[in-house]
Amino acid sequence: MPAESYFQLMNPLVFLLFAAGFFTVHAVRPSRAMLLLAISYVTGAAAFTSDFLEQAEILTISVIVVGAIYAITATLASAGLALYYRGSAPWRLYAAVFVIHVFLYDWSLTANGAGWMSSFIANFGCGVIFTIGLVAIRGHAPRKIDKLVFWLYAISCFQGFARPVVLLYASGGSLSPENFDQALFVMMLHFIVGACAVMFGMALLVACSTEIIEDLRHNSVTDRLSGIYNRRGFEDIAERALRERKENEFVAVILADIDHFKQVNDTRGHAYGDMVIAELGALFTEYADRDRIAGRIGGEEFAMMVMGEPIHAVKDLAEALRRDFGRLRIDADSGEEGAFTASFGVALRQPGESLLSVITRADEALYLSKELGRDRVSCEIDVQVDKLRSVSNAQKRRQYRDGLTAARG
Numbered sequence: 001m002p003a004e005s006y007f008q009l010m011n012p013l014v015f016l017l018f019a020a021g022f023f024t025v026h027a028v029r030p031s032r033a034m035l036l037l038a039i040s041y042v043t044g045a046a047a048f049t050s051d052f053l054e055q056a057e058i059l060t061i062s063v064i065v066v067g068a069i070y071a072i073t074a075t076l077a078s079a080g081l082a083l084y085y086r087g088s089a090p091w092r093l094y095a096a097v098f099v100i101h102v103f104l105y106d107w108s109l110t111a112n113g114a115g116w117m118s119s120f121i122a123n124f125g126c127g128v129i130f131t132i133g134l135v136a137i138r139g140h141a142p143r144k145i146d147k148l149v150f151w152l153y154a155i156s157c158f159q160g161f162a163r164p165v166v167l168l169y170a171s172g173g174s175l176s177p178e179n180f181d182q183a184l185f186v187m188m189l190h191f192i193v194g195a196c197a198v199m200f201g202m203a204l205l206v207a208c209s210t211e212i213i214e215d216l217r218h219n220s221v222t223d224r225l226s227g228i229y230n231r232r233g234f235e236d237i238a239e240r241a242l243r244e245r246k247e248n249e250f251v252a253v254i255l256a257d258i259d260h261f262k263q264v265n266d267t268r269g270h271a272y273g274d275m276v277i278a279e280l281g282a283l284f285t286e287y288a289d290r291d292r293i294a295g296r297i298g299g300e301e302f303a304m305m306v307m308g309e310p311i312h313a314v315k316d317l318a319e320a321l322r323r324d325f326g327r328l329r330i331d332a333d334s335g336e337e338g339a340f341t342a343s344f345g346v347a348l349r350q351p352g353e354s355l356l357s358v359i360t361r362a363d364e365a366l367y368l369s370k371e372l373g374r375d376r377v378s379c380e381i382d383v384q385v386d387k388l389r390s391v392s393n394a395q396k397r398r399q400y401r402d403g404l405t406a407a408r409g
Contacts, residue, residue, distance in 0.1 A: 009052060011194040015045035018201040025208050034208065036080030044073040044197065067105045067122050071098055074126040078133030081153065081204075085137040085146070093132060101125030127160025145207045152203050156196040223296040225274055226281025228288070234295025238305045239355050241293060245307060251349040252314040253362040254304040256280070256321065259341045259374040261300040268338065272330075276300075276340055279328055283321055303359065311348045311379060318344040318377045326375065341375035348380065 022038035047069040075094050082089040105125065108118040134150075134157050141150045221233025229237060245251055258264075258276060265273040277300060284294040284302055291307045306314045322344055329337040345366025349358045361380050369378040 011048040012045040015041045021205050033080050033084035036076045040073050040076035074129040078130050081133045082136040085140040123160050130157040149203045149207050152200045156200055226296045228281050229295035231297040238293050242355055247351045252306045253347050253358045254318045255345045255362040255366045256302045256342045258300040315346050315379050318346050343369035343374045344377040346379035
């Protein structure tokens, strides 16, 4: 058996390793795209193995069958990539090109036998199939790793057209059935296709793994019900933003708590209560922009850090949130509509103050709103005024006046 035949065993092994990788990704996050890509590497291994068995004269396999397996591999890989990046694949186009490709390949083999023409048709056909996927994913590669996948895949498409031309040049520019070297062609096929498949497969596995890691990180800091940051996510992002701000820049915190929420769960059920939370979360999302960070930090408690706005503007923002939430009408399964209110507290960061300290003062303002009848906005100034009214000790009154002056910024 020629030594180069053993070299051909490398590609099936490598393809099966990549198939295992894509099957693993599919097991972690099931998707048709990963399943098709995994199967494409399995069929690719089968195609290379068939070539090896035929070249080594171990088993007689129809050339048409081998060509069809290569075409199936190209179709599955191209469609899997289209599904991964676009969510859909042009199946009818794939089917039409596949049928035409197999028909022309069969016709060439019948008319001229195995040789340079049938090999050219096989390569150009697979190149066209690969190119369908390339066109499908164009403009759908947002990340750097995705762009790398795109260009490596483009190289894979190009080699399907270029390899026959290189073979023609290597053969002195005049190929005929007599001087066509099938072994040379197969060696080129195994080496070039194998190298492209390895580079493309590695890049795509990295892209898939990166996406899974990013989603896991996102889910770990995102509240599933409301769609905004959970307490951990809010505190992490808000503290990072706070460190990036100068000491003299305005930074304020709004806290909101749905009024009588326990009664909502007790009388209408937890599913309805979840709808109420989701609605308030949607409002916080609507009002949050690049200088505002929103999060659900408790059962029915929400927070927003607002940067670059003075205390009166932040209080107006809280008022807008309160009014909009009060106008919502949330349908129940019984057909009844429910209207709800929320209480708000606002505090402005003082120089050198930590996020936790600002949240604590905003929580005092929120508690004051609850005491004063709910469905209202109170800020730290209101807290200081309330404390000033309730004490007679001169030293304490002076302390609260100083706090009131600081709260006004």
